[in-house]
Amino acid sequence: MTRIKSKFAETAVIVALTALTAITTILVRVPIPATNGYFNIGDVFIILAGLWLGPRAGFIVGAFGSAIADAVGFPVYIPATFIVKGFEGWITGIIAGNSRSGSLVRPIIAALAGGLSMVAGYYLFEAFIYPMLGSKIPMFNITDPGAAFIALLPNAIQGMSGIVGGLALWKAMTASSQDLEISDDQFLSGKHG
Amino acid sequence: MRAFEFPAFLKLQNLRPWWLKMAVLVLIGYPLFSNRPAAFIASAMGQCLPETLGALLVWPLITFFIWACCLPSLGTAKLLDYLAAAYAMAVTTTLSGAALRGLLPAIFLSDPVADNLRLMRVYFNILAVFPYSLTFVNSFSVSDLMARLTKTRGKFRGAGLHLALALRICQHVGEVIPKLLLVWREENPELLLPRCRDDWQGISPLARWPMWVVLSISQWIFACIILTFEPIPVMVNEIEQIDESGDSDDPDKV
Numbered sequence: 001m002t003r004i005k006s007k008f009a010e011t012a013v014i015v016a017l018t019a020l021t022a023i024t025t026i027l028v029r030v031p032i033p034a035t036n037g038y039f040n041i042g043d044v045f046i047i048l049a050g051l052w053l054g055p056r057a058g059f060i061v062g063a064f065g066s067a068i069a070d071a072v073g074f075p076v077y078i079p080a081t082f083i084v085k086g087f088e089g090w091i092t093g094i095i096a097g098n099s100r101s102g103s104l105v106r107p108i109i110a111a112l113a114g115g116l117s118m119v120a121g122y123y124l125f126e127a128f129i130y131p132m133l134g135s136k137i138p139m140f141n142i143t144d145p146g147a148a149f150i151a152l153l154p155n156a157i158q159g160m161s162g163i164v165g166g167l168a169l170w171k172a173m174t175a176s177s178q179d180l181e182i183s184d185d186q187f188l189s190g191k192h193g
Numbered sequence: 194m195r196a197f198e199f200p201a202f203l204k205l206q207n208l209r210p211w212w213l214k215m216a217v218l219v220l221i222g223y224p225l226f227s228n229r230p231a232a233f234i235a236s237a238m239g240q241c242l243p244e245t246l247g248a249l250l251v252w253p254l255i256t257f258f259i260w261a262c263c264l265p266s267l268g269t270a271k272l273l274d275y276l277a278a279a280y281a282m283a284v285t286t287t288l289s290g291a292a293l294r295g296l297l298p299a300i301f302l303s304d305p306v307a308d309n310l311r312l313m314r315v316y317f318n319i320l321a322v323f324p325y326s327l328t329f330v331n332s333f334s335v336s337d338l339m340a341r342l343t344k345t346r347g348k349f350r351g352a353g354l355h356l357a358l359a360l361r362i363c364q365h366v367g368e369v370i371p372k373l374l375l376v377w378r379e380e381n382p383e384l385l386l387p388r389c390r391d392d393w394q395g396i397s398p399l400a401r402w403p404m405w406v407v408l409s410i411s412q413w414i415f416a417c418i419i420l421t422f423e424p425i426p427v428m429v430n431e432i433e434q435i436d437e438s439g440d441s442d443d444p445d446k447v
Contacts, residue, residue, distance in 0.1 A: 008358055008429045008436070015359040016421050019366040024417075026322065028282070028410070029315065030289045038315075039293075044414060071226060153297070165414065172415075 014049070014057050021045040021065025032154050037077060037126070037143075039154045042066055043118060046085055047111050047166025050092025052173055058089025058114075076139055080130070084121030088114045092166075104167075111167050115159030122155050123148050203265035206332045218329050221262045224255045225322055231255060248310055252317035259321040263328040272324055278371040279323035287316045327367040335361045343435055351436070358432045362425070369420040376416040 025042030032038055042065065050058030063086030070077045092114035096107050126148035134141030143151075201207050208214040224230040231251050238247035264272055290312050338357045342350060396404065 006429065006433065008354070008432050009425075011355050011358055012362055012425045012429050013422075015362045016366065016425060019363055020417060020421060023366065023370065024414070026319070029286055030293055041410065041414075075226060165411070168411075169414070169418065 010053075010057075013053065014060055017045050017049045017053075017057070017061045018065040018068075021049075021061055022068040025066055025069035030154075032151055037122075037151060038074065039158050040069070041158070041161055041165065042069060043085075043088065043115065043158060043162025044165035044169060046089045047092055047114050047162050048169045048173070050089045050114055051096045051107050051110060051166060051170040053093070054096075055090045055093030058091075058093035059086045060089075062086045062089030076142060080122065080125040084118055084125065087121060088118045091117050104171075107167060107170065111163040114166075115163040118162070119152065119155045119159045123152060126151060197269060199265035199268070205262075205266045205328065206334065208332075211333070214332055218332060221259065222325050222329065225259070225318065225325065245306065245310075249313070252314050256317045256321040259325050263324045266328050266332065267324065274371045275324045275327055276320070278374055279320050281374060282323070283316045283319040286319060287312050290315065323370075330360070330363045330367055333360060335364065339432075339435060343438070354432050354436055358428060361428055365424060365428075366421055369417060372420055373413055373416055376412070376420075 021042045024045060025040040028041045030039040045065065046058065046062040049061035063082045066085040067078050067082045070081045092110045095110035095113050097110075126143045127145040130140045130143050131145070134143075205214060205218060208217060234254060235247045235251045238250060242250070260272065260276075267275065294308065335357050338353065338360070342353045342357060345353065
């Protein structure tokens with residue numbers, strides 16, 4: 001996890017990652033009609049945020065970036081997405097902790113936990129919570145346990161692509177600041193020679 | 194040739210005060226966030242047209258409405274730039290949806306007409322959302338906000354500076370997307386013909402398509418990150434200078 005001393009640099013990076021999450025979620029989206037949901041690659045940036053900047057940034061990027069994307073075309077999924085994707089970023093950041101020791105084991109476990117939590121979280125919402133809410137509020141009556149089971153496969157592919165992509169990006173990001181022989185804080189704030 | 198200039202009163206960025214501008218922008222984008230306008234138009238058209246045709250026409254109509262609202266603010270050249278990127282994304286998304294329907298039929302509905310309408314809706318949704326969201330973000334001036342903040346003191350100043358920085362980054366991210374098409378063309382001059390690549394001679398033709406898709410997406414993401422993060426240090430420095438100048442002007446500060 002990178003500790004950014006400048007409050008403005010931290011805001012800038014979190015906003016950039018949130019915007020990138022929303023954009024990649026909106027623009028690379030494959031519809032899954034069984035659950036009225038869709039496959040996307042936004043998880044790459046959520047995992048990256050959790051690994052790179054920690055649980056708080058991971059939560060903000062996951063919850064807000066993905067919820068903004070859901071507002072376009074799939075608004076009924078906003079509550080589920082806010083919780084599931086926010087938790088994905090948060091748990092990734094929590095497990096990754098301060099993983100600057102060079103070992104890849106902890107970041108891999110963190111990314112796996114993030115990806116798995118996303119698959120499990122959506123299954124929970126699609127199989128149980130939304131059908132339960134749907135019996136009282138018709139708007140949520142869009143999915144059932146059978147459809148949620150079918151969506152496990154695309155969600156798992158989405159989770160895997162997020163894990164692989166997020167880890168690759170995190171490695172590239174941390175390597176680039178190390179190649180320049182500057183701290184991550186200097187790298188982000190641009191205050192280096 | 195001189196570009197056509199729209200009258201100033203048609204440009205959304207000139208609307209004042211800011212809350213009126215926000216209200217007008219939300220009103221324009223309402224058909225994108227709610228199904229009610231689409232359902233209303235479809236039912237109105239259903240009285241004089243066959244039901245499927247009405248459902249087919251409603252999304253192009255909404256998309257044209259959004260484009261018409263965005264055109265005066267963006268100008269022709271910029272709108273076409275945004276539409277080029279939006280078309281690339283919309284075609285990629287709907288083609289991948291159609292390909293997935295062939296590969297994994299279990300996750301699709303049994304009604305092919307409903308499936309096709311859904312894919313078409315996603316297609317037009319992307320075409321409308323892309324220019325709309327950029328018009329929305331670019332309608333608010335960061336320099337105006339920063340000029341106002343330089344004269345402001347008190348607890349809202351810090352929050353305002355963070356807001357200005359966030360808005361500037363969102364505007365910048367919007368400008369990055371159309372540039373990705375150029376990056377795509379430079380990296381993939383063959384565009385949709387990965388089977389013709391000279392450096393992939395030893396690879397099975399069946400494996401070339403998924404390879405091309407994975408490589409293209411990874412290139413796209415890397416380009417997106419590089420172009421997005423490149424100017425952030427400059428933006429942060431600018432905001433920090435305003436913040437520091439405010440601190441030094443503070444009469445209570447020793």
